[in-house]
Amino acid sequence: MRALVTTLTKKAKGGVARRDDSVETDMLRFGRGADCEVHLSDPRVQLHHAQIVFRPGGYFLEAFGQADFEAGGQRTQAHRLNAGEKIQLGPYEIGVVGSTGEHDIALTIELVRPLGDDLAMLRTRSRISLGGGGLGKRGWSWLLFLLIAAVFLGAPIFAFTMKTPSPRGFDPAAAPHGLLAKADELWLSGPMSGSHKFFGVACESCHQKAFVQTEDQACLACHATIQHHADAKKFQFASFEDRACQSCHKEHTGNAAIVLRSDRFCTDCHAGIKQAAPAAGLDDATDFARNHPPLRATVPVDAAGKLERVALTGRRGPADQIGKAAEQSNLKFPHNKHLGEKGVRHPDKGMVKLDCGGCHAADPGQIGFLPIRMEAQCIECHQLRFEPKALNRQLPHGKPAEALAVLGDFYAAMALAGGVEDADAPAIVRRRPGTPLKTEAEKLEALAWARAKASEVAERSFGRSLCGSCHTVEKKGEEWQVAKVHLTDRFMPKGKFPHGRHASMPCGDCHGAAQSEQASDLLLPGVENCQSCHGSEKAADRIPSACIDCHDFHRPGLPPMRPARQAAVLGR
Amino acid sequence: MHESVVVYNRFRFLKAATLLGLVAIVLYAWHDPAGGLPNGGTWLGYGLGTIGALLILWLMWFGVRKRSYGEGHVKLEAWLSAHIYLGLSLIVVATLHTGFQFGWNVHTLAYVLMMLVIASGAFGLYAYLRYPRLMTENRRGLTLTMMMQQIADADRDCRESSMQLGEEINRAVLQASQDTRLGGSMWRQLAGRDPNCATLAALRSIERLAEKTSGAEASALRRLVTLMTKKVDLLRQARRDIQLSALMQIWLYVHVPLTFALIAALVAHVIAVFFYW
Numbered sequence: 001m002r003a004l005v006t007t008l009t010k011k012a013k014g015g016v017a018r019r020d021d022s023v024e025t026d027m028l029r030f031g032r033g034a035d036c037e038v039h040l041s042d043p044r045v046q047l048h049h050a051q052i053v054f055r056p057g058g059y060f061l062e063a064f065g066q067a068d069f070e071a072g073g074q075r076t077q078a079h080r081l082n083a084g085e086k087i088q089l090g091p092y093e094i095g096v097v098g099s100t101g102e103h104d105i106a107l108t109i110e111l112v113r114p115l116g117d118d119l120a121m122l123r124t125r126s127r128i129s130l131g132g133g134g135l136g137k138r139g140w141s142w143l144l145f146l147l148i149a150a151v152f153l154g155a156p157i158f159a160f161t162m163k164t165p166s167p168r169g170f171d172p173a174a175a176p177h178g179l180l181a182k183a184d185e186l187w188l189s190g191p192m193s194g195s196h197k198f199f200g201v202a203c204e205s206c207h208q209k210a211f212v213q214t215e216d217q218a219c220l221a222c223h224a225t226i227q228h229h230a231d232a233k234k235f236q237f238a239s240f241e242d243r244a245c246q247s248c249h250k251e252h253t254g255n256a257a258i259v260l261r262s263d264r265f266c267t268d269c270h271a272g273i274k275q276a277a278p279a280a281g282l283d284d285a286t287d288f289a290r291n292h293p294p295l296r297a298t299v300p301v302d303a304a305g306k307l308e309r310v311a312l313t314g315r316r317g318p319a320d321q322i323g324k325a326a327e328q329s330n331l332k333f334p335h336n337k338h339l340g341e342k343g344v345r346h347p348d349k350g351m352v353k354l355d356c357g358g359c360h361a362a363d364p365g366q367i368g369f370l371p372i373r374m375e376a377q378c379i380e381c382h383q384l385r386f387e388p389k390a391l392n393r394q395l396p397h398g399k400p401a402e403a404l405a406v407l408g409d410f411y412a413a414m415a416l417a418g419g420v421e422d423a424d425a426p427a428i429v430r431r432r433p434g435t436p437l438k439t440e441a442e443k444l445e446a447l448a449w450a451r452a453k454a455s456e457v458a459e460r461s462f463g464r465s466l467c468g469s470c471h472t473v474e475k476k477g478e479e480w481q482v483a484k485v486h487l488t489d490r491f492m493p494k495g496k497f498p499h500g501r502h503a504s505m506p507c508g509d510c511h512g513a514a515q516s517e518q519a520s521d522l523l524l525p526g527v528e529n530c531q532s533c534h535g536s537e538k539a540a541d542r543i544p545s546a547c548i549d550c551h552d553f554h555r556p557g558l559p560p561m562r563p564a565r566q567a568a569v570l571g572r
Numbered sequence: 573m574h575e576s577v578v579v580y581n582r583f584r585f586l587k588a589a590t591l592l593g594l595v596a597i598v599l600y601a602w603h604d605p606a607g608g609l610p611n612g613g614t615w616l617g618y619g620l621g622t623i624g625a626l627l628i629l630w631l632m633w634f635g636v637r638k639r640s641y642g643e644g645h646v647k648l649e650a651w652l653s654a655h656i657y658l659g660l661s662l663i664v665v666a667t668l669h670t671g672f673q674f675g676w677n678v679h680t681l682a683y684v685l686m687m688l689v690i691a692s693g694a695f696g697l698y699a700y701l702r703y704p705r706l707m708t709e710n711r712r713g714l715t716l717t718m719m720m721q722q723i724a725d726a727d728r729d730c731r732e733s734s735m736q737l738g739e740e741i742n743r744a745v746l747q748a749s750q751d752t753r754l755g756g757s758m759w760r761q762l763a764g765r766d767p768n769c770a771t772l773a774a775l776r777s778i779e780r781l782a783e784k785t786s787g788a789e790a791s792a793l794r795r796l797v798t799l800m801t802k803k804v805d806l807l808r809q810a811r812r813d814i815q816l817s818a819l820m821q822i823w824l825y826v827h828v829p830l831t832f833a834l835i836a837a838l839v840a841h842v843i844a845v846f847f848y849w
Contacts, residue, residue, distance in 0.1 A: 032735050032742075043731050043746040046739055115731075118724035118749065126754035128716065128814045130761065130821045140829035148836035152678040153843060160847070187844040190611065190673045207848040214849070253673070256609040264604070 001054055003028050004103040005038055008110040022103070028052040030089060031064075038109060045090040052081065052105065059105050061087060061094075081105070091115075155183035163204040175202055193251060193258035206251070216562060217569070219245040224569040227558040235277050238269070240561070259548070263287065263537045266547040281309075288545050289536040295527045298493060299327040300486035303472070313526040321512045326520045330472050330483040333519040346381055356507040366500025371487055374398070382470070386410075386461050389421070395466065400480050403462075407454040415446035415453075425449060491524055493557075495550045578701070580653035588654075589661035596620060600668045610671035612679070612845070620669035624662060625838060628686070631659050632831060659693055662686060678844055682837035689834055692826040699820045707816045710809060719810040720754070726803035727752075733796050737789065741778055741796070748774035748800070752807065755814045762822060764815030771807055775800040 002024050009017045029036040031048040040049070050063045063069060063077040070088035071079040079087065083098030091113035097106035135143060162176045175181070184203045192200035199205050205221075206214045220226070223245075232239035248265070250257040263286075269276060271286045283293030296309035310327075313320065338344055343353035359377040360369045374382075374397045384395040386407065393410065395403040414420060419433030428437070428445050437443045462480045467473050472483035508514060510525040535542025560566040605614040612621055634655045638648060666686055674680045714722075727749035734745040751770035755761045766772075778800060782793040 034736060041735060043735065043742050047736070047742070118727045119721055121750070122720055122724055122727075122752070122754070125752070126720075126756070128755040128761070130758060130818055130825060137825055137828045140825070141832035144829050144833035145836045148681070148833050149840065152681065152837060153840035156678075156840075156844065157847070184848070186678050187848055188675065188677050189613075189679055189845065190675065203848055210847050211849060250613065252613075253609045253611055257605075262604075 001025065001028070001052075001059075001104040002102065003037075003052070004097075004100065004106040006097075006106070006108045008108055010110075026053075028105075030094075038107075040090065040092055040109070042091055042111065042115065044115075045092070050089060052107075054104075088112075151183075152186055155180060156187050157184075159183040160204065160207075160210065163202075188252070190252035191254040193253075193255050196251060196258070213244065214246045214251075216245050216565060219249075220562065220565055220569045224560075224566050226561050226566070227554045227556065228561045229553055229555060229558070230277075230280070231558070234279060237276070260553075261546050261548055263547050266551075266553075270547075285547075287536045288534060288547070289531055289539060289542065292527055292531075295492060295495075295524070295530075297327075297488075297491040297522055297524050299488055299491065299522060300329060301326065302328050303330055303483055305330075305484065305486040310522060312522065312524050313528075319512045319515050321523055321525070322515050322517075322521050327488065327522045329486050329488070329519055331485055331487075331519045332470050332472075335513040335516040335519075335521075335523070337517075339514045344381060347383055352381075356511075356513065362499060366503075367496070367498050368490065369499070371489060378470075382466075384461075384466050386457050386466065395461065400462070400467075400482055404454070404458055404480070407458055407461075408451065411450035411453040411457070412447055415450035416443070418446075420449075425453075494555070496552070497550070577649060577653050577656065578697075580649060585650075585654045585657035589657035592623075592658075592661045593664035596665050596668050609673075610668075611673055612669055612671060614671075617669055617671060620665050624666045624669055625842065627658055627662055627665065628834065628838060631655055631662075632835065635828070635831075656693070656697055659690055663690060678837060678840050682834060682841040685830055685834040685837050689827055689830045692823045692830065696823040696827060699823060703816045703820050707813060710812045710816065712809075714809075716810060716813050719806055719813065723752075723754075723803060723806050723810065726799060726806060730796060730799045730803065733792065733799060737792055737796070738781075741781055741793070744774040744777050745796070745800075748803075754807070754810050755818075758818070758822070761814050761818040764811050765808070766811065769804075769807060771800065771803055775804055 002022065005021045005023060005028075007019045007021070009019070011017055023037050025037050028038060029048060029051040030038045030040055030045070031050075032040055032042060032045045033047040036048060046064065046067045048064045049067045050061055050069055052059055052061050054060075057080060059081045061069065061071070061079050061081055068075050068077050069079070069090075070076070072085065081087075081096045083096055085096050087094040087096065091111055093110050093112045095108035095110070097108060100106050159181050162181050182201070185201055187203070188200075206218045208215065208218055228239065230238035248260055267286045270282070271284055273280060273282045274284050285292050294311040294313060296311050298307055298309050300306060301308045301310065305328075338354050338359075339356075343351040346352040359372060362368075363370050372378075379397065384397060384403075385391055385393065386395055387393060387410065390410070393406075395406055415429045416437065417433055418429060418431040418435055420429040422430070426445060426449055428442050429449050437446060458480065459475075462468060462473050462482075463475070467480075467482055471485070474481045474483070502510075510529055511523045512521070513523050516523055531542075533543055534545040536544070537546045538544055554561065599616055599619075600610065603610070603614065603616045605611065605616070611617055634651055637651055666683060670679070670683055674683070711719075730745045731749055734742050748771040753766070753770075756766070760766060775797065778793065778797060782790065782797060785793055
C-alpha cells in the first residue's frame, strides 16, 4: 500500500506545522520501536503497538499483543478504518483522511496528550514546604486559644453562675448536676484539707462571691462556735478583729496549712507577751526546747480552796517533786504507803499490791483521768464499819449528819433490844435479849447509854479511825466538820497532755508517787522532764513539738470569736 | 542564623537570666510560708507569678518585633538573644511559682503548655545552630530547585533510553517519572525518605529484569540502571534537604500555636485565682 502520514505539530505561536511522509509498505506499523513505519516516540506507546493492513473489506487497524486503542469511543484491538474518523492510540490521535489520488490511505498523526514538562509535573506532585496545608500556624493558634479559653475560663464561670451558695454550707441535694456544673473544678488549685474534702468539689460553699476572698460567714456556717484566743475585753490586740478566718487558715494545700502549726504565729506575740500584756501573767516563750517558761499547775493552795498557779520544777526527775510545790486538797493520802513493795492490807483478801491504774482510771478520751471517788476507788479497803459486832453495817460516806444519825439509831436500837455484851455497860442494856423494858426510867437509862456509846464511837470514827484517817475533821461543839475536799481535775487547763499517747511510758517517769508521803506533794513534772523527749518545732534529735501540739489557739471555754455573726448563724 | 545570638554581647542575657533564676531559687529556699508548703499564693508565689506572666507577654512581643526587621533602637539580634535566655529562665521562675504543686487543673495546664513552648523553642535554637551546616553539606553546591531540575532531566533521559526497551521496563520507567514525588505530608517531609518511592521501586524491578537479559539489550539496561541510580541519589539528596528545612520550620508550628494556647490558659489561670480568691 501507499500511505501518506502527515504529522501535525502545534506551534508555540499558534497554527499547526505539517510534515508529510509518504510510505510504501505491506503493513503500516505504529510504535515507539525504531523499526516501525510510523515511529511514535512516547513511552505510553508500545514498542510495536498496532498496524494498518489491507484485508477484504478495507483497511483495518489491528493492535499487537496486549496493546489496544480507542475507536468510536470504544477500546478495541481491531477496527475497520472509515474516512473522517479519529482514533486514539496512546497519547496520539490518528485522523483517517481516506484515499487520495496518489495514496491508498492518508492519515494525520498528532500528539494530543504530551507528557508535559517533567519539572513542572514534579513540582505539582511534590510538597516541599510545611506551609500551605492544613490550618497553619495562625489557624492552630486561634483554635487552641479559643478552645482553652472556652473550656478553662468560659465553662467554669458559667458553672459559677449556675450555683447559689447554700446558707448552711454544702447541700448536695441543692447542688446542680451535670458536667458543666462541675467545670469550675478545673480551677481547683490544690488538694483540699482532709476535713473539708467532703464538700471540696462544691467550690461555691466557700467562694460565694466572684473576686471576693472567702468571707467569715462561709466558715461560720459550720464553725459557729469557734472561740476567742484571749479575753477580748482585756486584751484587745488578741481579739484579731481585723482578720478574716482565711487570713490564717489557707485552704488548697492539703492538710499542711489549714491549721497553722508554725510556732511563728504564736511567738509573733508571745516572744514579748510579758511586756505587751502584763495583766495576762504570762511569761515570754519562743521555742519549746530553748525558751519555754516553767509549767505552772493551777491548784488549791489553802484549806478554803483558793486556786493559784504554782510553778513546777523537776529537773532531776520525779523524786525531785517531793516536798516542793504544795497542793492543799484537804486530804491525807500517802502515795508511798499505797504503792509499797509489800502491798496494802485488804479487809478480806489479805495483802494486795496496788499500782497507779488500780485507782487512776483513764477517761474515755484518754486525755486525763476519771475523778477519784471514795465510793469507787477507796471503799473496797477503807470500809466505814463502826461496830465489830455488826460488820455488815457501814456509815454513809460524805454525809456527816446522816452518819451521826445512823450511830444514834444503831445504839438506841441495841440498847432497847438488850443483850449488849460490853462488861462496862449498865445491866439494863446487858439484860437478856427480848426482855422488855418495864418502866420509863429503864428506857431512859438504856437510851442514855446508847447516846454515850454513839458519841464515843463517833469520836473514834470521825476523829481518828474512819473519817479522820483521810479527811481533816474538826469538832465544833457537838458538830463534826469535815473539810471540803479539793480534787483537781485539770492541773494545766491551758495545755493539753494526752495521757493515752504516753501510755507506753511508766507513770513513775513523770510522777514521783512512790516516794511521796504527803498528799500535798504536787506530783507533776517540770517542763525539763518534757524537754528530755520533746524538742523545738524543727528539732532533729527530739520529737519536733510545736506550740499547737499542747496549746489551743481558739481556747475552749472562752466566748465566741465573732459574737454577732456567730449568734446570727446559731440563732438561725 | 549565626552563633552570635547565643554569645551576644558576651552572654549578657545569659547572665541576666541566670541572675534571675538564682535570685528566685535563693528566695524560694529562704522563704518560710504558712504551713511550710510553698505555693502560688504566698508573697513569693504572687511575686514569681507576676514576673513570669510579664515575661511571657514580653517574650510574645518578639513575634511582633521580628516582623519589623531593622526598626527600633535595639537590634533584632539582641531581642532574640534575650528571648532565648529569658525564655529559658521561665523554667526556674514558673516552677518555683508552682511550689511543685501539680494537678489536673487549669493552673498545671498553663505550666505544662509553657514548658512545651520552651521545649519547642529550645529545639528551634538547636535546629538553627545545627541544621544549616548539615544542609550546606548535603546540598554540595546545589539548590533544591537545581536538584529538582536535575531529577526532571534524569526522568527524560531515562525515558529516552528505555524507549527501545521492552514494555515492562518502559512501563516501570514511565511510572518512575510520573509517580515519584518529593516531600508530601508533614511526616513524609520530616522523615526525609519515601518508603514507596516510585523511582526506587522501578530501579529494583529493572535490576531484577537486567539479570535475565544479555547482549545489546543488557548494555542498554546497564545505561538505564546508571541513570536511574543517579536519579535515586538526587532524590535522596533532595529529600534530605526537604527534611532539614522541615525540621527548621516544624518547631514553629508547635511554638506559636502553643504560645497562644498558653496565653489563653494563663489568662484563665489568673482570672480563676482571683475569681475564686
